[in-house]
Amino acid sequence: MFFQQVVNGLTIGSMYALVAIGYTMVFGVLKLVNFSHGSVFMVGAYLTLELSLALGGNFFLAAAMSLVLTGMLGVVIDRAALRRLRVKKADRITALISTLGVGTILDNAVMIGFGSETKAFPNVLQLGRFTIGTTVISWVQVIILALALVLMAIMSVIVYRTQMGCAMRATSQNADAARLMGINVNQVIAFTFFIGSLLASIAGTMYGMYYEAIDPLMGSVISMKTFACVVLGGVGVLPGAMLGGLLIGVVEAVGASYISSGYRDAIAFAILILVLVLRPQGILGKKVADKL
Amino acid sequence: MKKTIKLVSVGLCLLLGLLTGCGGETASADTDGGSAGGNTSGSSSSGSSSEDGGDVIRIGFFAPLTGNSMQYGVSFQNAINMKVDELNQAGGIDGKQIEIVAFDDKNDPKEAVNIANKIVADPSIQVAIGSFSSSCSMAAAPVFDEAGILHLGPTASHPDFVNMGDKAFTIAMPMKFEGAADAEYAYKKTGGKDMAVIYLNSDYGVSHSSVFKDAYEALGGKVVAFEEFIPGQTKDFTPIITKIKQENPGALFVIADYSDGANIFKQAKNLELNCDLIGPGMLIKDEFIDVAGDAVDGLLMLSTLPIYSEEDRENEDSAKAAFVSEYQDLYGVIPDGFPANAYDCITLITNMISKVGYDAEALAGEFRQVGRYEGVSGNIAVDPDTKEVKRDLMVYTIVNGKYAVDEIVPST
């Protein structure tokens, strides 16, 4: 049973990782916890579903459109809810509350627009399962894990090997100094939101395909937990988001089976607290000296 | 200038917040001026009179109208409004129009208590119908009991509910009977196989599962796994399912709503857990079949509430058919057991009001004497002493993508 639980946990964790990667990008660049990220993830899934129905079943086109539309949603959120706060040099906490508000609006808008019922989600990857010993693994699980790794690698390349990526890192370390370099910080931020939301859309579509169902609250359910994954792995560190996600997923699965299923979240969060007490910057995080 | 604008907008926001916070909408025949029902100041603004014997009969109603249980609350409201509009158009009760003072409790027990306080502060309301979940109904019950209001919980199946006040009523079978009936049926049907139970952590889930377990074991069966989950916490039940699989159960009883239930059955299938599948009536929704697909072939759903289909419109004579057609014509969907239940609630209450008048004490007395009532939601038997309700148990399966009655087990 243990091995099966690890597989279960890695799957749960890969889902978290997919969402956490987008979360950590925005957090990394803006030092902002974007609490609307979970809701954007949910919107991405809904867009894929509804477009797929509207396009008469053309799933891949729908998923592709959802990517772009959700990415744009991220840009709109930044523009509408956050940019003005930056201009006015508002407290970080104000921006945080603003994202909470956006998340609530998105959740309720989808509920009102599409109903609060759970909806069936098409699974175009009917690839079946295979067994190793007594452990059952479905191919979709393998794909999701692989996808998370691939996306993480792509994001790392963007952040560490491109001009825009360098500008993103500069902005995250010192936005004013970045401006002095001639970097259009607003554009960098908009790009970050675009990418982060695009990732959320991918995560949403994969989530929908795997569980074959979506509902308007799936985002807020996962939001807190993936935030915990980000913090656990090290904020702003892409491999950290991945590691944090997988770790919490496995802890949850193993904890639920060997300790108590009712307390699964509590166990996961307990581990998070333990790690943070011992290593506040997260597992892969760097100790950042406070800038003046 | 900027400061004044800020002050004014803050003031406006506060004002709006107050107004929207004050209770919900009034539905159906709104006779006197549009007072937004539910002002805490007892007598609502101009128009509707608040003394007994006024020309409006105001009945309180609360249920989740927004949030993730909104589909249930809204269906309750639809059924109630349908009946009330029908009565009002025929002249009301003794010439008095009926007004439903509705509130949205968002399936939050704290909100239910707030609403209960608002309702009892209004002396014209003698009856309150609500809520959907046992948690909310039970949270509000003490408030109604202290004020002497008749509280009718359409789906309050928790065994303690009717004991929370001598005017606390329900037409739902309490869990202690339903759970026992489920266990008896499950034991008979599976031949006493080892049973695994997965249940949601709510008042309903906890009471249903523990009654079921005790009854199943009393019959000589073994419950080899008993796992709870917190609803809304996750969609991934694979850890629990894997744990259960270890115990090699012959049957699995899942107490969850249709959304979590569908996920559980699907994931059980993916993990190749093969055994008999049983679930409660809570699972029965169209979306359940959509989402669960073939993972629920052979699933038996035990319900004390019926479900309807197009065919049920046909039978000209029955009140059931009239209910189904009227509801579908008005709201565009076929009703299920939940609005049917709410419909029976409002029908019973309004029948009693025309018999003994609009007074909580008198109505409570009348309710105890109901005896056996044939409602659109099934046969209801009310015990005059305990107020406990017994109903027939209906066993549903899924045939060709639709629900079908497999068996009906009458109440003893």
Added chain:
Amino acid sequence: MAFLEIEDLHVHYGAIHALKGIHIQVEQGEIVTLIGSNGAGKTTTMNTAAGLLKPSQGKIIFQGEDITRFDAPQVVKRGICLSPEGRQVFPELSVLENLTLGAYLRPPKEREETIAVVYDLFPRIKERMHQPAGTLSGGEQQMLAVGRALMGKPKLLMLDEPSLGLAPIIIQEIFDLIVRINQLGTTILLVEQNAKMALRISHRGYVLETGRIVLSDRAEALLNSEQVRAAYLGG
């Protein structure tokens, strides 16, 4: 019209009136110093000229163009680069990455040549090319900050308190380098608390006190003035 003309500049932080109508001129090829005590408004002046702050009144004119309403990237494009107060290097980026970012708006082919010039001026940071900037010493970070600003090939280089927190020997080194940069053709606007050293290398200077220019003269004259000596050069 001077190379850089700051006219009647007023800057507010909310209700605080930080700059109360200052006039500053810089001619091409000069080194001009702005001295004053803490809180006088020196950094506010620099940040406003650089486009990080918006003035509430007044004008900034560079090479005849009104750049008052420009934001930082636009100012950089026009050829003004600032090495800000406190150095403000990107701590987790390497020295090389910091320098490369300085040339963000410049054509990429130019980069190699400009970096060579900067390394030539500051050999110490060349040694640390791949180290994270945050691990450099104060003096090295200052050199990096100046070098980074130079990567933008500015026509006007602005330096905000380059001596802050540095040992006297390093300060001397840095000021020598500033002179060299000026000799290579860059106009320099310098803001300094270390009035003596700054005025020694400058052509002209301004004295700023609580948001106003109280003195403006040739650097030598300021160095010899009783007023300035008493307030800023003593000890």
